[in-house]
Amino acid sequence: YKIYDEDDEFATVEDDTDYRGGRILWPYPLKQNNTDSTRDSDTFRDIEEMVRGAVSERQRRFLHLSPRSKNMVVDTMMQFVSQHPQNNAKDPLDFLRDTYPLPKGYSSPLDEYDYVIVGGGTAGSVLAARLTEDKPKAMVLVIEAGRPESLLTDVPALLSVVQLDDFVWPYTMEHQPGVCLASRDQRCYWPRGKALGGTSVINYMLYTRGRPQDWDRIAADGNYGWNYDEVLKYYIKSEKSEIKKYKNLPYRGRDGELTVENISFKTGLVEAFLAAGRENGHPTVDYNAPDQVGFGYVQATQIKGHRMSAAKAFLHPHKRRRNLHILTDARATKVIIDPQSKRAYAVEYVKDGVKRTVRCRREIILSAGPIASPQLLMLSGIGPEEHLKSLGIPVLVNLQVGRVLYDHIAFPGVIFKLNTTNASLLEPKVATFANLIQWLQFGEGLLTTAGGIEGIGYLKTSVSQDPENVPDIELISMAGSLNLDSGGAVRESWRLSKPIFDAIYGPLYGKDTWSAVIMLTQPKSKGYLELRDSNPFSHPKLYGNYLTEPQDMAAMLEAIKHVIRLGQSSAFAKYDPKLFLGEYPACKNFVPGSDSYWECAIRSMMITLHHQIATCKMGPLSDPYAVVDPELRVYGVDGLRVVDSSVIPRPTNAHTAAPAIMIGEKGADLIKQTWLNVVS
Ligand SMILES: Cc1cc2nc3c(=O)[nH]c(=O)nc-3n(C[C@H](O)[C@H](O)[C@H](O)COP(=O)(O)OP(=O)(O)OC[C@H]3O[C@@H](n4cnc5c(N)ncnc54)[C@H](O)[C@@H]3O)c2cc1C
Numbered sequence: 001y002k003i004y005d006e007d008d009e010f011a012t013v014e015d016d017t018d019y020r021g022g023r024i025l026w027p028y029p030l031k032q033n034n035t036d037s038t039r040d041s042d043t044f045r046d047i048e049e050m051v052r053g054a055v056s057e058r059q060r061r062f063l064h065l066s067p068r069s070k071n072m073v074v075d076t077m078m079q080f081v082s083q084h085p086q087n088n089a090k091d092p093l094d095f096l097r098d099t100y101p102l103p104k105g106y107s108s109p110l111d112e113y114d115y116v117i118v119g120g121g122t123a124g125s126v127l128a129a130r131l132t133e134d135k136p137k138a139m140v141l142v143i144e145a146g147r148p149e150s151l152l153t154d155v156p157a158l159l160s161v162v163q164l165d166d167f168v169w170p171y172t173m174e175h176q177p178g179v180c181l182a183s184r185d186q187r188c189y190w191p192r193g194k195a196l197g198g199t200s201v202i203n204y205m206l207y208t209r210g211r212p213q214d215w216d217r218i219a220a221d222g223n224y225g226w227n228y229d230e231v232l233k234y235y236i237k238s239e240k241s242e243i244k245k246y247k248n249l250p251y252r253g254r255d256g257e258l259t260v261e262n263i264s265f266k267t268g269l270v271e272a273f274l275a276a277g278r279e280n281g282h283p284t285v286d287y288n289a290p291d292q293v294g295f296g297y298v299q300a301t302q303i304k305g306h307r308m309s310a311a312k313a314f315l316h317p318h319k320r321r322r323n324l325h326i327l328t329d330a331r332a333t334k335v336i337i338d339p340q341s342k343r344a345y346a347v348e349y350v351k352d353g354v355k356r357t358v359r360c361r362r363e364i365i366l367s368a369g370p371i372a373s374p375q376l377l378m379l380s381g382i383g384p385e386e387h388l389k390s391l392g393i394p395v396l397v398n399l400q401v402g403r404v405l406y407d408h409i410a411f412p413g414v415i416f417k418l419n420t421t422n423a424s425l426l427e428p429k430v431a432t433f434a435n436l437i438q439w440l441q442f443g444e445g446l447l448t449t450a451g452g453i454e455g456i457g458y459l460k461t462s463v464s465q466d467p468e469n470v471p472d473i474e475l476i477s478m479a480g481s482l483n484l485d486s487g488g489a490v491r492e493s494w495r496l497s498k499p500i501f502d503a504i505y506g507p508l509y510g511k512d513t514w515s516a517v518i519m520l521t522q523p524k525s526k527g528y529l530e531l532r533d534s535n536p537f538s539h540p541k542l543y544g545n546y547l548t549e550p551q552d553m554a555a556m557l558e559a560i561k562h563v564i565r566l567g568q569s570s571a572f573a574k575y576d577p578k579l580f581l582g583e584y585p586a587c588k589n590f591v592p593g594s595d596s597y598w599e600c601a602i603r604s605m606m607i608t609l610h611h612q613i614a615t616c617k618m619g620p621l622s623d624p625y626a627v628v629d630p631e632l633r634v635y636g637v638d639g640l641r642v643v644d645s646s647v648i649p650r651p652t653n654a655h656t657a658a659p660a661i662m663i664g665e666k667g668a669d670l671i672k673q674t675w676l677n678v679v680s
Contacts, residue, residue, distance in 0.1 A: 093150060093152070096150040096151040096152065097147060097148045097149065097150040097151075098148040098149055098150070098196075098311070098312075098316060099148060100148055100196060100315070100319055100326040100328060102325055102326075103320065103321070103322045103324075103325070104322075106325070109141060109325055109327060109358065110139065110141070110325070110358075111358065111359060112358070112359040112360065112361060113139045113140060113141040113325070113358065113359075113360055113361065114138040114139045114140065114360070114361050114362045114363075115131055115138055115139075115140045115141070115360065115362055115363055115364075115365060115671070116140075116141045116143065116347050116358055116360045116363075116364045116365070117131075117140065117141070117142045117143070117365045117367055118143050118332040118335075118347060118349075118364065118365065118366050118367060118368050118373075118376065119142075119143070119144060119145075119198065119332075119366065119367040119368035119369060119372065119373070119644065120142040120143075120144035120146075120196045120197070120198065120311065120315070120326060120328070120367075121144075121193060121197065121198020121199060121200070121310065121367055121368070121369055121644065121660075122193075122197070122198045122199055122200040122310045122369075122644070122645070122657055122660040122661060122664070123198075123310075123367045123643050123644040123645065123660040123661065123663050123664035123667065124142060124144070124198065124310075124365075124367030124368075124643070124644065124664065125196070125197055125198070125200075125309075125310035125311050125313070125314040125315050125664070126238065126310060126314050126661050126664030126665055126668065127365060127367060127643055127664045127667055127668050127671075128140055128142045128314070128315060128324060128326070129257075129314040129315060129318055129324075130664075130665065130668030130669075130672070131668055131671065131672070132318065132321050132323050132324040133318075134672065137322075137323040138323065138362070138675070139323050139325070140323060140324055140325065141325045141326075141327065141358060142196075142324070142325070142326045142327065143327050143330045143331075143332050143347060143349050143358075144195075144196050144326065144327065144328050144329075144330065145194055145329070145330065145331040145332075146166075146167065146193070146194035146195035146196060146198070146201075146328065146329070147166075147195060147196065147328050147329055148195065148196045148197075148311065148328060149167075149195050149196065149197050149201045149307075149309055149311055149312070152165075153167065153195070153201050153202065153307055153309065154306045154307050155306075155307070155439070155447055156205060156263075156300070156302060156305070156306075156307055156447065156448050156449060156450050156451075157430055157446065157447040157448070157449055157450075157451070158447075159202065159203070159204060159205075159450065159451055159493075160451060160485075160488075160489040160490045160492070160493040161489045161493075162201075162202050163191055163202050163489075163493040164489060164492055164493060166194070167193060167194055167195050167201055167202050168191040168192065168193060168194055168202060169191065169192045169193075169194045169371070169372075169539075170189070170191055171189075171190040171191065171192060171371060171539050171540075171542060172185075172187045172188070172189055172190060172495070172539075172542070173187050173188040173189075173190055173542045173543070173544045173608075174187065174541050174542060174543050175187050176543070176544060176545065176546060178547075178603055179544070179546045179547060179603050179606050180546075180606050181500075181584075181586045181603055181604040181606075182496050182497055182500045182501065182504070182584070182604045182605050182606075183494070183495055183496055183497065183606075183607075184495045184496070184497050188494075188544060188546075188606065188607065188608055189494055189495035189608075190371070190542055190608060190610065190612065191493075191610065192369055192370075192371060192372075192610070193369075195309075195311070196311045196315065196326065196328055197309035197310050197311030197312065197315070198310065198311075198369060199369065199610070199657065199660075200301070200309040200310040200311070200657055200660075200661075201307070201309045201311065203610075203655075203657055204450045204451055204453060204655075205300040205301045205302055205307060205308070205450050205657075206298060206299070206300060206450065206453065206456065206476075206655050206657075207260045207288070207299045207300060207301050207655075207657070207658050208287065208288065208299075208456070208653070208654040208655045208658055209235050209288045209654055209658050209659070209662075210652035210653050210654035210659065211290075211293070211470055211471070211652070211653045212228035212290045213228075213468055213470045214228075214470070214650075214651075214652035214653055214654070215227055215228040215230075215231050215652070216228050217650065218618075218648075218649055218650060218652075221619065221620070221623070221649065221650075222619060222620030222622065222623065222630070223618055223619065223620065223630040223649065224630050225630055225631070225666075226618075226630060226666075228290065231662055231666065232251060232290070234662040234665035234666045234669075235251075235253065235658065235662050236251065236252065236253035236256070237253060237256055237665055238253065238256040238257060238258045238313075238314075238661050238662070238665055239252060239253030239254075239256045239258055239260055240253060240254060240255065240256045240257060240258060240259045240260070241253055241254055241260050241261075242259055242260065242261040243260060243261060243262055243286075243299060244262075245286070246286045246288075246289070249286070249289070251288070251289060251290055252288075257313040257314055257317070258301060258308060258310075258313045258314075258661060259301065259302065259303040259308045259313070260299050260300070260301055260302075260308075261299070261300060261302050261303070261304075262297045262298065262299060262300070263297070263298055263300050263302065263305075263448055263449055263450060263454065264305055264443070264444045264445075264448050265444065265445055265446055265448050265449055266297070266454060267423065267424065267425065267454065267479040268423065269423060269424065269454065269477065269478075269479045269514045269575075270297060270454035270455045270477055270479065271571075272514070272571045272572045272574075272575070273295065273454070273455045273457070273477035273514075273516070273566065273571075274295050274296070274297075274455060275569075275571035276566040276567070276569035276571040276572060277294065277295035277457055277566065278295075279569045279570065279571055280562075280565055280566060280569060282294045282295045282457055282459060283295070284296060286299075287299075287456055287457075287458060293458050293459075293460075293469060293471060294457065294458065295455060295456065295457035295458075295475075296455065296456060296457075297454065297455055298450065298453055298454055298455060298456055300450055301313075301657065301658075302448065303443075304442075304443035305439060305442070305443030305444055305445070305447070305448035306443055310657075310660075310661060310664075314664075327349075327351060329351065329352075330349050330350070330351040331349060331350050331351075331536075332347050332348070332349040332368070332376060333348050333349060333350055333355070333376075333379065333536035334347070334348040334376070334379050334380050334536065335347055335348075335364055335366070335376060335377075335380040335640060336348060336357070336380070337380060337381065337382075337396055337637060337640070339394075339396060341638070342396065342397070342636060342637050342638060343637070343638040343639050344360070344363075344364045344380075344637055344638065344639040344640035345359060345360060345364075345639065346358060346359045346360060346364075347360065347364055360639070362639065362675055362678075363639050363640065363641060363671060363674075363675075364639060364640050364641075365640075365641050365642070365643050365667070365671070366616075366640070366641070366642045366643070366644070367642075367643050367644045367664070368644065369644050369645065369646065370405075370612040370613055370614075370615045370616075370644070370645050370646035371529065371539075371540060371542070371612065371615070373615070373616050373642050373644055373646045374401045374402040374529060374540070374615040374616050374627075374646060375402075375529075375531065375536075375540050376536075377399075377401045377616065377627070377634070377642075378393065378401055378402065378530075378531050379393065379531070379534065379536050380396070381393055381394050381395055381396035381397070382396055382397045382399055382401060382627075382634060382636070382637065383395075383398075383399060383401040383402065383531075384398065384399070384400055384401065384402075384403060384530075385398040387530055387531070388531075391531055391533060391534045392534060393531075393534050396636075396637070397634075397635065397636035397637055399626075399627050399634075399635055399636065400617075400624060400625045400626075400627065401615070401616060401627050402528055402529040402530055402540070402615050403528050403625055404526060404528065404614040404615065404617050404625050404649075405526065405527040405528050405529055405542075405543070405544075405612055405613070405614055405615050406523055406526060406527070406611075406612070406613050406614050406650065406651045407523065407527065407544055407546070407608050407610075407611060407612045407613075408519050408520060408521060408523070408608065408609045408610075408611040408651070408655075409519070409520050409523065409544075409546050409547070409552075409606055409607070409608055409609075410476075410517050410518060410519040410520070410606075410607050410608065410609045411517070411518045411556055411559075411560070411601070411602045411605060411606060411607075412478075412481065412482050412515060412517045412518075412605060412607060413504075413515075413582060413601050413602070413605045414515060414516060414518065414560050414563040414564065414567075414579075415481045415483075415508070415513050415514070415515040415579075415580040415582070416513060416514045416515065416567040416572070416575075416577035416578060416579055416580060417508065417511060417512070417513055417577065417578045417579075417580045418511075418512040418513060418514060418575040418576065418577055419575065419576035419577075419578070420512050420575050420576070421512060422512070423479075423512045423514075423575055424452070424478075424479045424480035424481075424484075424512045424513055424514065425446060425449060425452045425479045425480050425484060426480065426483075426484060426485075426510065426512070427484060427485040427486065427488070429446070430446045430447065430449075432446075435447050449479070451478075451484075451490070452478045452479045452480045452484055453476055453477070453478055454477050454478065454479050455475075455476070455477035456474060456475070456476055456477070457474070457475040457477070457516075458471035458473070458474055458475075458521075458653060459471055459473050459475065459559070459562060460472055460473070461473055461554075461555045461558040461559060461562075462558060463551060463554040463555050463558055464522070464555065465551075466522070470522070470653065471521055471522075471653050472520065472521055472522040472555050473518060473519065473520065473521060473555060473556075473558075473559040473562070474518075474519040474521050474653065475516040475517070475518060475519075475559070475562070475563060475566075476516060476517040476519060477514075477515075477516050478514070478515050478516070478517065479514070480512075480513050480514070480515070481505070481508065481513045481514075481515035482496075482501075482505060482515075483505045483508040483509055483511070483513060486505075486509040486510060487501050487502055487505060487506075487509065491505075494607050496605075496607075500584075500585055500604070503583055503584075503585055504582040504583060504584055504585075504604075504605065505582065507580075507582075508580065512575075513580070514567065514572070514575065514577060515563075516563045516566065516567075517609075518556060518559040518560065518563065519609055520552055520555055520556055520559075521651060521652070521653045522555075522651050522653070523549070523552050523651055524549035524551050524552055525544075525545050525546055525547055525548045525549045525552050526545060526548075527542070527543045527544045527545040527546070528543050528545070529541060529542050529543065529615055542612075544608070546606065547602075547603070547606075553599060553602070556602050557595055557598055557599065557602075560598050564579060567579065579593075581593055581597070582601070582605075584600060584601050584604045584605070585604075586600055586603070586604050587600035587601055587604065609655065611645075611655060611656045612645075612646075613645055613646065613648040613649075613651070613656060614646070614647075614648060614649055614650065615627075615646045616628055616634075616642040616644075616646040616647050617647065617649045618630060618632065618647040618648070618649050619649055621635070626649075627642070627647075628641065628642050628647055631670045631674075632647060632663075632667050632670060641667065641670075641671070643663060643664060643667030643668075644660055644663065644664075645659060645660040645663065647663065648663075
């Protein structure tokens with residue numbers, strides 16, 4: 001890695017073992033929050049109550065170990081984790097966290113920087129690394145509301161429990177009748193990462209770039225510089241591919257910081273999934289190749305079986321750069337814009353309960369993600385005029401911020417019960433001392449699996465009206481189903497109602513299964529978000545408007561038939577699979593297996609894969625919904641850009657982490673280009 005040495009010069013350190021060893025803890029469900037918070041302060045109150053009540057419980061459990069676990073060591077550690085305080089008070093596991101102090105000689109941040117980045121998340125981490133790498137040096141401040149990642153977030157198999165911790169913003173969609181019926185309060189859960197590294201610290205680590213047509217169409221809408229060839233060079237730039245079979249192909253990167261590898265542990269079920277795909281006309285391919293559509297092994301942002309977050313890839317190696325200042329646990333509340341010149345010149349933020357302001361010489365960049373970036377714009381007076389006026393926010397620029405929102409909904413309910421044992425990844429098999437040792441020593445074994453996800457496949461349904469071979473469905477093959485931990489952390493990570501979940505999945509607890517989650521990649525339904533009020537600590541109101549376009553349901557229903565065909569293929573025959581038709585409480589009036597049963601099941605067990613986009617939509621001036629131009633500059637304001645997944649203007653065949661990193665890379669180049677000849 002390249003870092004600055006003590007004398008502020010570049011130094012190269014040869015070290016490819018820059019991942020940390022340590023301890024492993026297994027997910028036990030946390031005590032539930034009973035309320036659906038719309039404000040962080042409410043969340044903290046719930047959490048405080050939970051912690052207060054947990055002490056004696058903890059002691060009790062410490063002595064009487066969970067009957068579900070067979071291993072005393074792992075169990076004891078997990079009891080400790082699952083009950084540790086989740087608020088921002090010093091917690092007992094802080095010693096497992098990474099740290100990012102200000103560089104030597106600085107006791108506090110400066111009053112003014114060249115660039116202020118709001119949000120040290122997935123895109124923000126890349127941006128910060130690139131803007132601080134050149135000489136003459138620009139001074140960069142990153143303001144991040146979360147704290148650094150910890151050893152717990154390193155363990156891929158722990159991702160569900162990490163999503164229950166203070167590493168997330170616990171947003172919830174507003175109630176929409178007829179969908180999310182199995183979710184608590186019938187409201188789908190939309191968590192986002194709250195950490196240095198952002199959502200890349202809590203996500204499933206799947207690395208997907210999208211089809212060439214996705215990006216070519218974005219460019220054809222008037223977004224110059226964003227066609228596939230132009231974005232490909234940025235995907236290549238950040239990637240360090242460790243996928244043996246594909247790493248030397250021209251479209252893969254080898255010299256970047258972001259390690260991408262196949263998950264080292266595989267069950268036979270992924271082989272059956274790929275073989276079933278081939279039987280049904282879907283070749284086994286590198287699904288990130290520009291010219292291939294088919295099925296493949298999961299490609300994950302991991303380094304030797306440990307999570308490779310954006311912070312670990314792009315910030316950790318550069319933490320000694322003297323021009324990179326990172327404030328964690330600091331929450332931006334507003335961008336300050338001169339009402340006459342319309343120039344953004346400062347950011348207001350809260351740290352340690354104190355409101356502060358930092359000025360900016362060149363540009364302020366919002367990288368706070370698809371919910372917080374539009375929220376901050378609106379709080380700063382940039383947004384739909386009527387909406388801002390109704391909340392008493394002075395309007396500086398009338399833009400359609402938040403009025404477009406696409407998401408990738410998914411259905412995890414096509415499940416085959418297997419007449420075998422030991423085929424899928426059930427919790428007691430994963431949470432063992434031997435697996436812990438194997439992961440610590442070699443970065444291998446069952447703890448490297450990303451929630452049981454092993455394969456990905458793309459297909460185009462017959463209801464798609466796309467003239468080209470662009471998929472509208474992604475299948476995600478699981479070595480099991482959401483039953484993996486019998487209604488524990490996996491269920492809770494989507495905030496699914498326990499009684500409803502038990503009714504559906506109960507018969508599968510402890511049983512071997514295979515399932516393929518269906519994700520709708522090209523939704524036609526469009527949601528939006530708006531402010532709840534003018535309080536920066538309130539959660540915005542989030543409207544998914546899921547399945548409001550009939551084609552979306554039609555595509556999901558057809559995808560179910562595809563998955564059933566796969567499960568019934570000869571490739572799976574050795575597992576003697578039987579299609580499981582769960583008893584959905586809302587669907588009792590429908591014949592199990594009929595289209596109306598499946599439609600009801602989809603409406604019940606609907607989840608999102610958390611790919612909200614377009615809330616700060618990129619588009620040409622002629623686009624009435626555009627918030628930023630193709631160089632990511634906010635229309636009507638000087639010195640303000642948005643660089644994160646909120647700018648992606650239309651759905652793509654990609655989970656959104658790799659695109660966010662690509663946007664960080666491209667955003668950095670656009671900014672550097674602007675200030676190329678400026679010396680300050
Ligand atoms: C549970 C889950 C699983 C996912 N799995 C995958 C996957 O496997 N593969 C994939 O490609 N995608 C996945 N995604 C989506 C993907 O990870 C995100 O879309 C992507 O990481 C978003 O990047 P971003 O830079 O836009 O925002 P983020 O990474 O979310 O960064 C935003 C940052 O801004 C900070 N912030 C917000 N508000 C403020 C404020 N007011 N002041 C200061 N800081 C602030 C946040 O704390 C955060 O660190 C998943 C998402 C979730 C939630």
